[in-house]
Amino acid sequence: MHAPDPVALHHASDGVAVITLSRPERRNALNLAIKGRIADAVLALEADASVRVIVLTGAVDYFIAGTDIAEMEPMSPAQHQALETDRMFTVLRRCPKILIAAVEGYALGGGCETALCCDMIVAGEGARFGQPEIRVGIMPGAGGTQRLLWTIGKYRMMKLVLTGELLTAADAFQAGLLSEIVADGSALPRALAIARTVAAMPPLAVQAIKDVVQRGQDLPLDTALALERKAFVQLFDTQDQKEGMRAFLEKRPPRFTGQ
The missing domain is CATH 3.90.226.10 (2-enoyl-CoA Hydratase; Chain A, domain 1)
Known part of the structure; x- marks a missing residue:
């Protein structure tokens, strides 16, 4: 064995x-x-x-x-x-x-x-x-x-x-x-x-959350909040954001692609 x-x-x-x-x-x-x-x-x-x-x-x-x-x-x-x-x-x-x-x-x-x-x-x-x-x-x-x-x-x-x-x-x-x-x-x-x-969550949003948590914990609060805001806004340039919000409005499961 x-x-x-x-x-x-x-x-x-x-x-x-x-x-x-x-x-x-x-x-x-x-x-x-x-x-x-x-x-x-x-x-x-x-x-x-x-x-x-x-x-x-x-x-x-x-x-x-x-x-x-x-x-x-x-x-x-x-x-x-x-x-x-x-x-x-x-x-x-x-x-x-x-x-x-x-x-x-x-x-x-x-x-x-x-x-x-x-x-x-x-x-x-x-x-x-x-x-x-x-x-x-x-x-x-x-x-x-x-x-x-x-x-x-x-x-x-x-x-x-x-x-x-x-x-x-x-x-x-x-x-x-x-x-x-x-x-x-x-x-x-x-x-x-x-x-x-x-x-199963949108990969780019998952990655953004991990990134801002990792980087933000060592920064002054104002700087960390700015980092969070920047990442939040950038996600509005992704297909997953469009898909997630459309799926919510259309009352259907989203199909995230990581793009």
Whole structure:
């Protein structure tokens, strides 16, 4: 019997692809090889015009329990730079397509940071989130402080990263970290349902929304609002805008083409 591919890629439906991490013996902990495989899979899907939404999930009741400490422990600062240990996170953050994390079980350390790179997070009610790096003498290094600061605010973030305590799915949702909580075992089906809905939306509008959110979060509010307005107006030069509004007025389903 063959072991499952530790990073499996498949097309789930029209416009939707799924990347599944399966390293059950280590609770799907990230090592350099796995991170490289995930980054390459995302880049391949970026280049695939048929894919509009990517779902990232973990097999065997875990999302990602962290980064492989045994591999990381002897590393020097120079090795981190030379090995590009943050490459996967950079690829995920820069991905122009919609990313949805489907989380069951643990999303800790690098696993939590992986989820934070996504546009939406759907979690089973038994999921746990946290940045426990402080407990092994380091700190989050792939967005754990900055993404959490932007997402849940300074005071909740500081408690989380300075104590290493975990958040339940309910607490994470209340803090604004999750898109939805679902019954355990349902995160992937629900993420796929959302992905199919988004994949059926007008592609240029989807891309414009992601672009203004990504760029706008680091800009002063007035500048971000101007960016949003510009993108809004430009969509009135698309066929999908004409089709969407005509379909609404004619009380029929729209047929979007991405033009």
